[in-house]
Amino acid sequence: MKAVGARLPRYDGVGHVTGQTQFVDDVRVREMLWAKALRSPHHHAAITRMDTSKAEAMPGVEAVITHADVPLLEYGHLSALGIPADEPLLAKDEVRYKGQPIALVAAEDADTARAGVEAIEIDYEERPTLFDVRKAFDDDAPTVHRWGNWYPHFEGEMDRRQIRKGNIEEAFEAADTIVSGVYRPAAIEHAPLETQVSMVVPEPDGRLTVYSCTQALYFSLGVMAAHLQVPLNRLKVVGGTVGGGFGGKVDTASETVTALAAMKANRPVKWRWTREEEFLASSTRAPWHMEIIDAVTSDGWILGRKMLTLHDSGAYARFSPYGLTKHSFHHTGAYTIPNLHFDGYVVFTNRVPTTAMRGFGVTSVSFATETHMSRIADVLGLDPFEVRLKNANRINDTSPNMITYPDPSTVDVVLSIAEATDHSLDDAYMSMSRAQRSGDMLPEHLAAQIGEGHEHASLHALVHGVDNDSEGN
Amino acid sequence: MNITLNGVSRQISSPPLTPLLRVLRNELNVVSAKAGCEAGGCGACTVLVDGRPQRSCLTAVGSLNGAAVTTLEGLGTSENLSAVQQAFVHHYAAQCGFCTPGMVVAATAYLDAGGSDDKEAIQEALGGHVCRCTGYLKIVNAIAAAATQSEFDLTITAEEPNVVVKTGGR
Numbered sequence: 001m002k003a004v005g006a007r008l009p010r011y012d013g014v015g016h017v018t019g020q021t022q023f024v025d026d027v028r029v030r031e032m033l034w035a036k037a038l039r040s041p042h043h044h045a046a047i048t049r050m051d052t053s054k055a056e057a058m059p060g061v062e063a064v065i066t067h068a069d070v071p072l073l074e075y076g077h078l079s080a081l082g083i084p085a086d087e088p089l090l091a092k093d094e095v096r097y098k099g100q101p102i103a104l105v106a107a108e109d110a111d112t113a114r115a116g117v118e119a120i121e122i123d124y125e126e127r128p129t130l131f132d133v134r135k136a137f138d139d140d141a142p143t144v145h146r147w148g149n150w151y152p153h154f155e156g157e158m159d160r161r162q163i164r165k166g167n168i169e170e171a172f173e174a175a176d177t178i179v180s181g182v183y184r185p186a187a188i189e190h191a192p193l194e195t196q197v198s199m200v201v202p203e204p205d206g207r208l209t210v211y212s213c214t215q216a217l218y219f220s221l222g223v224m225a226a227h228l229q230v231p232l233n234r235l236k237v238v239g240g241t242v243g244g245g246f247g248g249k250v251d252t253a254s255e256t257v258t259a260l261a262a263m264k265a266n267r268p269v270k271w272r273w274t275r276e277e278e279f280l281a282s283s284t285r286a287p288w289h290m291e292i293i294d295a296v297t298s299d300g301w302i303l304g305r306k307m308l309t310l311h312d313s314g315a316y317a318r319f320s321p322y323g324l325t326k327h328s329f330h331h332t333g334a335y336t337i338p339n340l341h342f343d344g345y346v347v348f349t350n351r352v353p354t355t356a357m358r359g360f361g362v363t364s365v366s367f368a369t370e371t372h373m374s375r376i377a378d379v380l381g382l383d384p385f386e387v388r389l390k391n392a393n394r395i396n397d398t399s400p401n402m403i404t405y406p407d408p409s410t411v412d413v414v415l416s417i418a419e420a421t422d423h424s425l426d427d428a429y430m431s432m433s434r435a436q437r438s439g440d441m442l443p444e445h446l447a448a449q450i451g452e453g454h455e456h457a458s459l460h461a462l463v464h465g466v467d468n469d470s471e472g473n
Numbered sequence: 474m475n476i477t478l479n480g481v482s483r484q485i486s487s488p489p490l491t492p493l494l495r496v497l498r499n500e501l502n503v504v505s506a507k508a509g510c511e512a513g514g515c516g517a518c519t520v521l522v523d524g525r526p527q528r529s530c531l532t533a534v535g536s537l538n539g540a541a542v543t544t545l546e547g548l549g550t551s552e553n554l555s556a557v558q559q560a561f562v563h564h565y566a567a568q569c570g571f572c573t574p575g576m577v578v579a580a581t582a583y584l585d586a587g588g589s590d591d592k593e594a595i596q597e598a599l600g601g602h603v604c605r606c607t608g609y610l611k612i613v614n615a616i617a618a619a620a621t622q623s624e625f626d627l628t629i630t631a632e633e634p635n636v637v638v639k640t641g642g643r
Contacts, residue, residue, distance in 0.1 A: 009627050013562035016570030019505025019545035026504040193509045193517055193571040243571030244605045275510035
């Protein structure tokens with residue numbers, strides 16, 4: 001515990017302020033080629049013809065990579081968990097978002113690589129597009145993904161992440177008021193100062209040294225090895241210095257294609273995205289559509305929650321099923337609601353694929369649940385602190401996915417906020433603690449369901465498609 | 474043509490319309506200035522030209538014949554950190570580090586021109602420098618501190634943790 005309270009300068013601080021920190025773009029090797037990508041100019045289109053011969057014949061162009069060069073074209077970011085793959089490393093016969101990579105040209109300098117990209121002949125046939133998750137379920141909605149417009153593989157075969165807990169009908173019958181709200185946080189580009197970049201160096205022993213800005217080095221190693229169909233020991237990934245990531249560098253965005261170009265040219269290749277590419281084609285935080293309908297008592301207890309979430313996955317699944325699952329586990333926020341009915345869909349659109357960003361799936365639902373807590377207080381004419389303190393998690397309460405909270409801190413956090421903001425509360429609230437709900441703190445609706453001694457006998461928890469042993473954070 | 478880079482005269486062979494940033498990084502292998510946007514929008518490529526901060530990505534090298542160019546490498550070494558560099562470490566103003574070269578260069582120019590610890594003036598001077606990690610507060614605090622202080626404590630105050638390697642079962 002000697003480090004607690006001590007001043008510990010950043011281990012990389014001196015390197016940062018003297019310019020000695022070596023980012024991927026700063027690594028110098030001889031004979032390096034620059035790569036540029038052909039990206040889809042359309043949100044959704046069939047590729048009807050592609051001819052790279054003119055690009056390949058250009059002086060200075062050393063490699064042109066297309067789908068035909070990829071040993072395993074489709075490998076999903078969650079493939080290691082048994083989830084089917086849906087995204088080609090380079091588009092083959094269809095592009096599903098604007099900016100989707102189709103081909104990579106490696107050349108002696110960046111301008112030649114760009115000229116090579118422009119020399120690729122390609123024809124498209126535009127297809128109808130879908131950008132609004134709310135329209136994905138309409139009969140006349142265009143189909144934008146080969147699985148349909150929403151992900152169908154939860155637990156192998158379910159088309160939604162579903163949570164059922166308690167008895168939602170009874171909760172709504174017992175309610176004094178129903179409070180509903182719709183919450184739609186927008187997509188956010190991580191916008192790291194360092195754009196996506198990788199450099200791959202073929203070594204004399206046949207291995208590849210991969211300089212990567214990845215936030216998830218071992219994950220990228222596995223994804224690369226799968227696409228390239230090489231054993232892990234052929235790849236030496238050098239990472240750890242990330243010029244800003246915020247979740248946006250969890251996807252393996254550039255390394256694998258760069259490696260293919262380096263292998264084909266047998267020269268080091270660097271692929272550094274421009275700022276425009278970063279904004280256009282790198283993954284973003286998802287836009288989320290969340291509808292909450294709560295059954296509440298007039299004194300501010302939440303009896304039950306019905307919730308529908310439409311998670312905009314963009315054109316491919318990537319990590320979205322995982323993000324929505326985390327989201328579903330947190331859809332009551334830091335509060336305990338005994339009766340739940342949650343349906344969440346990973347919806348495909350013709351937007352750029354979405355990914356992790358600082359609390360994947362949870363930040364968005366926290367925005368919705370906290371805004372909704374204040375809305376409940378507004379509707380009932382109650383103090384928002386009191387509504388939060390009443391419903392706050394207590395020891396031995398259970399999360400939507402039936403994880404028991406051994407030591408939840410909601411009450412302490414809300415009380416410290418009240419103190420920090422000089423918000424006065426009655427003694428009944430000031431004296432609340434995280435201790436197990438009992439006695440006066442056990443309201444009628446919870447008494448009936450939980451009873452004394454936290455016997456969960458009458459709490460009919462039925463959680464579909466959720467592994468109760470999996471992470472609950 | 475020639476420039477004086479960090480006090481050393483250097484011959485330039487790139488075409489005159491080549492951005493200074495590319496000359497520094499690709500011809501001269503001086504890489505502290507970063508290609509954050511290459512459109513003048515982020516400030517990560519900032520260098521000093523005859524003492525004034527300038528976006529190297531928008532500066533044609535042909536306009537610099539005979540000029541003195543200073544990059545972060547020319548401001549202080551790890552053994553001899555400038556006050557601004559020390560302040561950035563002490564105040565945790567460098568997080569991922571990618572915007573830091575431009576920030577330190579611009580802050581140095583601000584203070585060399587007589588800038589004070591007035592935080593609004595610092596924000597004005599650093600306007601257009603984008604940082605996505607710190608939220609800017611630590612950067613402004615570091616520059617304000619460097620305006621009035623030349624030495625900063627960079628020592629680690631924690632004792633070395635006692636690491637005992639145990640063998641056998643727990």
